[in-house]
Amino acid sequence: MDCVKAQQMIRPYLDGVLSDRELEDFLDHVQTCQSCFGELEVYFSIYRTLNNEDEKGDYNYARKLRGRLRKSREYLQVRRRNKIVKVSLIIAAEIALAGAFYSLIRMPGGYISRHRTEIIPVVDTESPQDYGMPAAAPYESSDSGQ
Numbered sequence: 001m002d003c004v005k006a007q008q009m010i011r012p013y014l015d016g017v018l019s020d021r022e023l024e025d026f027l028d029h030v031q032t033c034q035s036c037f038g039e040l041e042v043y044f045s046i047y048r049t050l051n052n053e054d055e056k057g058d059y060n061y062a063r064k065l066r067g068r069l070r071k072s073r074e075y076l077q078v079r080r081r082n083k084i085v086k087v088s089l090i091i092a093a094e095i096a097l098a099g100a101f102y103s104l105i106r107m108p109g110g111y112i113s114r115h116r117t118e119i120i121p122v123v124d125t126e127s128p129q130d131y132g133m134p135a136a137a138p139y140e141s142s143d144s145g146q
């Protein structure tokens with residue numbers, strides 16, 4: 001992420017509307033880029049002041065911002081852990097479902113035993129006669145003499 005993109009994300013970050021992916025890229029950038037961090041700090045202090053979120057006299061915005069960034073990291077970690085758990089649950093459910101389905105169609109009276117058919121060998125019987133054509137193409141030039 002470049003600085004322009006990162007600085008465009010400052011307000012969405014403070015509004016809490018970044019996607020997980022954007023949030024991660026944003027955090028990676030502002031925690032390594034001094035100038036974007038400074039920019040974020042300015043917006044952060046303005047937001048805090050406008051929203052009256054501060055206890056009286058505590059204007060240590062740099063510390064508060066670091067706390068907020070740490071919380072954002074924790075949030076991402078929790079989200080990632082939840083996502084892994086969710087995906088594993090889905091996979092486990094699909095395996096269980098596939099197993100249940102398989103035993104259902106394999107059991108006596110199940111789908112496979114009811115639909116078992118003889119294997120009919122496939123023989124290629126197609127010939128020109130099948131399409132109403134003469135067996136060999138006539139040679140039109142052969143009886144014209146010359």
Ligand SMILES: [Zn+2]
Pocket residue numbers: 002003004006029033034035036037
């Ligand atoms: Zn930057």
